[in-house]
Amino acid sequence: MTSPATERLTVAQALVRFLSAQYTERDGVRQRLIGATWGIFGHGNVAGIGQALVEYATVPSGETPATPPVMPYHQGRNEQAMVHAAVGYARQSGRLSTHAVTTSIGPGATNLVTGAALATINHLPVLLLPGDTFATRPADPVLQQLQVPYAGDVSVNDSLRPVSRYFDRITRPEALIPSALQAMRVLADPAETGAVTLALPQDVQAEAYDWPEEFFATRVWTVRRPGADPAELAAAVRAIRAARRPLVVAGGGVHHSRAEEALAEFAAATGIPVASTQSGKGSLRWDHPQDVGGIGHTGTATADQLARTADLVIGVGTRWTDFTTASGTLFQNPDVRFVNLTLSPSEGHRLAGLPLIADARSGLEELTEALRLHEHRVEETYVAEYGEEKRRWERRVDAAYxxxxxxxxxxxxxxxxxxxxxxxxxxxxxxxxxxxxxxxxxxxxxxxxxxxxxxxxxxxxxxxxxxxxxxxxxxxxxxxxxxxxxxxxxxxxxxxxxxxxxxxxxxxxxxxxxGYASIGGLSESVGAERFGTAYRYQGPEGGYTGDPxxxxxxxxxxxxxxxxxxxxxxxxxxxxxxxxxxxxxxxxxxxxTETDDTVSGAPGAQAWWDVPVAETATRPSAVKARELYERHVSTRRRHL
CATH class of the missing domain: 3.40.50.970 (Thiamin diphosphate (ThDP)-binding fold, Pyr/PP domains)
Structure with missing residues (x-):
């Protein structure tokens, strides 16, 4: 029997070669999953990933400068910032392509944690390749090693576990093969994606191994568009048809799915108004007749008033964060119910909603088709009501601008x-x-x-x-x-x-x-008197109240x-x-900017946000803020 063909490369070289051959495909469009690598080099990755990028991120010897590198490279200045750049690239690419980020061990690796949390919380893919301490443990401790008396296999990279959707430490060359495949699966999965971490001990990075050539073959990861379960779809349709004041809340899942046109068609066909979360804003153009703007604590008066009176709220790709729900105080109709169109089963059941587990575009298209069969549309009096409120809000925007x-x-x-x-x-x-x-x-x-x-x-x-x-x-x-x-x-x-x-x-x-204008305003509202929020000299009373x-x-x-x-x-x-x-x-x-409170700026908050206020205090500002807090918190609902 003929042995399978192999190629002898270091672990780092093999990983870069593997990443360059990974692709995503959705709706017939194919693109590279890992478009480039960001890096800052230190002793934990310079001889491994650093050397591998010399091999693959520069123009091959003897070839023309027009030859594209196997793995393009970008030099960063801050490890957290490199992750942010990769995340920005991934979001603009519709989560179908992202960048890898490599760092040394120690502070370089721990600087990734904030960026990783951001990526995972926002369901945006990024591949992290931090160096790690020696797998062979030639000395103990080595430079930048975290000594943990009860566990010899813990390093600072373990701080990335809770903020990663997938984490593995590659302590043997052959372990890279299954781990790399799992990493790509998670990055390309629209329901699971986020930060993926492969911790790479510096000695293992430089170790050679005979890799099967099949490991470097082009691999395409299909990004699924699952449709809704028929029973869940039927239940959602019944709920929409029974509602008199329905409202759509568009979240980031609309953008991730490229479901904007499907949402516009659904809204136009049914007349249902559409509000948006921060990550969902732009799901409809601002001048679309059904767009009523942002929702929640930072939302518009139009959207928030519709939310207070809605008897059905259709969430599309939203996690229902506290800003969106005004910390559980926004949806005040005693009969309000929720339909949650999302790829995440756990998010589908939030607010005791009817789950509609599907891709946002597929689910909206199925809802539109089903409702058209019933010739369903909200009453024109409702359309006229929110249309007039939308026009009133736009006049407020004109005035603020x-x-x-x-x-x-x-x-x-x-x-x-x-x-x-x-x-x-x-x-x-x-x-x-x-x-x-x-x-x-x-x-x-x-x-x-x-x-x-x-x-x-x-x-x-x-x-x-x-x-x-x-x-x-x-x-x-x-x-x-x-x-x-x-x-x-x-x-x-x-x-x-x-x-x-x-x-x-x-x-x-x-x-x-x-200064910190946002927190300064919040500080004042909760009775903390803007303490420590201004960029000013110290004042005689001890606060930062002097000149800028x-x-x-x-x-x-x-x-x-x-x-x-x-x-x-x-x-x-x-x-x-x-x-x-x-x-x-x-x-x-x-x-x-002008910061004088007497000068007109943006309209204030249109809904509450829960920031607990001191229960006991001697200063009048905190006492007054606590009284207001208790009035607001008494309106919170737990939707069951």
């Missing part, structure tokens, strides 16, 4: 209004944390299915700049804007250098409001290689944004 005095410093809402006037449906807006997500959810007029890219599952400060790089890599023809506050900028400006180095012309809108710090963030961005345009007024801002949009190099627009 307007800058009556072009020579004055703009409010944050007016900053968004200026950006809204400059972009078109091809631009992508990236944001994640601070006060901007709330204003964007309420005010932004999404023009396309993927224009609105706000990461709010983890709301991670520092996400915006690296994620914008990832989005631009996935969509090189698009203008990509990172909307960044001063707080999040100071946490992670490092990837500006990456954008400059690689010539990735992201646009950054840097908003200076001298003399920090020049625009100069800092310029020092990292970015072109910077300063805008002191609303009029200058509009011109600077237009100039930045036309730029072909990484460009920042810097603006200081």
């Amino acid at each position: 307007a800058a009556p005095d072009p020579g004055a410093r703009p409010t944050q809402a007016q900053v968004l209004g200026a950006l809204d006037a400059v972009v078109d449906e091809t631009d992508v807006i990236v944001n994640a944390a601070g006060s901007l997500p709330g204003d964007l959810h309420k005010l932004w007029r999404a023009r396309s299915r993927d224009q609105y890219h706000v990461e709010y599952g983890y709301s991670c400060m520092g996400y915006e700049i690296p994620a914008a790089i990832g989005v631009r890599l996935a969509a090189p023809e698009r203008n990509v804007w990172a909307l960044v506050g001063d707080g999040t900028y100071l946490m992670m400006p490092t990837e500006i250098v990456t954008a400059v180095q690689e010539g990735i012309p992201i646009k950054m809108l840097l908003v200076q409001n001298h 710090l003399p920090v020049d963030l625009a100069a800092n961005a310029a020092s990292l290689g970015m072109r910077v345009l300063r805008a002191a007024t609303a009029g200058e801002l509009r011109a600077a944004l237009a100039e930045a949009r036309a730029a072909d190099t990484p460009t920042c627009v810097y603006v200081e």
